[in-house]
Amino acid sequence: MSKISPFAIHLEKICQDRGLRLTDQRKLIVRLLEETISDTKFHPDVDEIFKRAIKIDKKISVATVYRTVKLLEEHGIIEKHEFKAGKARYEVSTENHHDHLIDINSGEIIEFIDDDIEKLKKKIANKHGYELIDHRLELYCKKK
Amino acid sequence: MSKISPFAIHLEKICQDRGLRLTDQRKLIVRLLEETISDTKFHPDVDEIFKRAIKIDKKISVATVYRTVKLLEEHGIIEKHEFKAGKARYEVSTENHHDHLIDINSGEIIEFIDDDIEKLKKKIANKHGYELIDHRLELYCKKK
């Protein structure tokens, strides 16, 4: 119910609790992902994570980043987004679902939560005889 | 205001009006796209279009399908969708925007229009100081 404070998140701990083996590479990637939270909602792609990682561990390979990111996603620890035109981007999972507003000029991503929309989503699914499992809403906008 | 009746659409005519050169290949692709409308809301991917096309024109190449589909999209004649996990899918543009409900088991796609959601989208964009240019809402569901 309550939002998770960014700084209270401890991805390494979460990984451990899930029984994921903590290699140096995973620790590093997880740390970088965590840093991007405070980094004002930056949604890094694999290459961005890799670039940051290689500065610290000059031996790490992209394959490892891909594998780790996939693993974390499968465990619900991070979320993958495929916005229009581009590579997959990631963000640390939060308790409540939020949607994204993308500035088509700057690429900036704004997260928002709208309860009315969430309710409508469920209502529409039900109306068609379906149960809502997953959803995505993206608003591509231009500054006024 | 009024919906375009599927059978009233004449993509070939529309292409001509826009000044697009009508090659045999384009005529064929456009015809196939049009057929998929009556084909109960089928959203074909490039490969599907290609497979159907090569049965009729055994010389046509995938590159042509890719180029044509891109051209049509740039002219707003068809719309591209990139649903989760998969290749781009296309559908003939309609006057009013609609969203998609995807059956995660069967892959079936149901189109829906919800005015409340459309209004909320605009409202949210405005609230953040943005003008809504484009948007996508996808509901991934399971039959109840």
Next chain:
DNA sequence: ATAATTGCAAATGCTTTGCTTGTGA
């Protein structure tokens, strides 16, 4: 006539994978 379009195959960009070596628990 001639600028645009095609087919082909090679190239691209992101992502995955096979295999050998390395390592966390």
Next chain:
DNA sequence: TCACAAGCAAAGCATTTGCAATTAT
């Protein structure tokens, strides 16, 4: 110890592109 993870390079997949030959207007 030993099952799992990493590094590397090769493979995969959807999509794009360069170029010579073809075609619509």
